[in-house]
Amino acid sequence: MSVGLDGQALFDEQQLEIEAGSLSRDSIERAVPGLDGVLSIDLGGRGRQIKQKGILRTRSIAELNDRIDAISAFMDSDTHTLRIGSGREFSDVRMDSFNTNNERTSGSGVSIDYEITYTQLKA
Numbered sequence: 001m002s003v004g005l006d007g008q009a010l011f012d013e014q015q016l017e018i019e020a021g022s023l024s025r026d027s028i029e030r031a032v033p034g035l036d037g038v039l040s041i042d043l044g045g046r047g048r049q050i051k052q053k054g055i056l057r058t059r060s061i062a063e064l065n066d067r068i069d070a071i072s073a074f075m076d077s078d079t080h081t082l083r084i085g086s087g088r089e090f091s092d093v094r095m096d097s098f099n100t101n102n103e104r105t106s107g108s109g110v111s112i113d114y115e116i117t118y119t120q121l122k123a
């Protein structure tokens with residue numbers, strides 16, 4: 001499964017998990033004198049949370065830091081398009097958090113676990 005942001009292939013395909021939450025709506029409910037029950041006003045769709053987990057692998061720590069910097073650049077409060085190799089696309093996503101942990105070295109290079117949380121503003 002290939003994953004990219006705005007057409008840039010930034011993520012490894014192995015051990016990749018993407019979890020798209022349910023779309024949500026918002027409303028206001030008010031009691032009105034003389035009305036049995038409540039008045040409910042639909043405020044429309046409010047988007048959803050999307051979580052992405054995986055492992056970044058590079059040949060050196062310098063390459064890993066460059067890749068982390070390239071991904072971090074998408075935390076710019078702008079909206080982007082997240083594409084998954086299965087053909088699914090999430091438009092109007094904002095990157096809210098990018099966390100890394102468990103950096104380790106192996107015979108072929110360096111790897112680190114990561115987790116990204118997006119908010120899809122429109123569905």
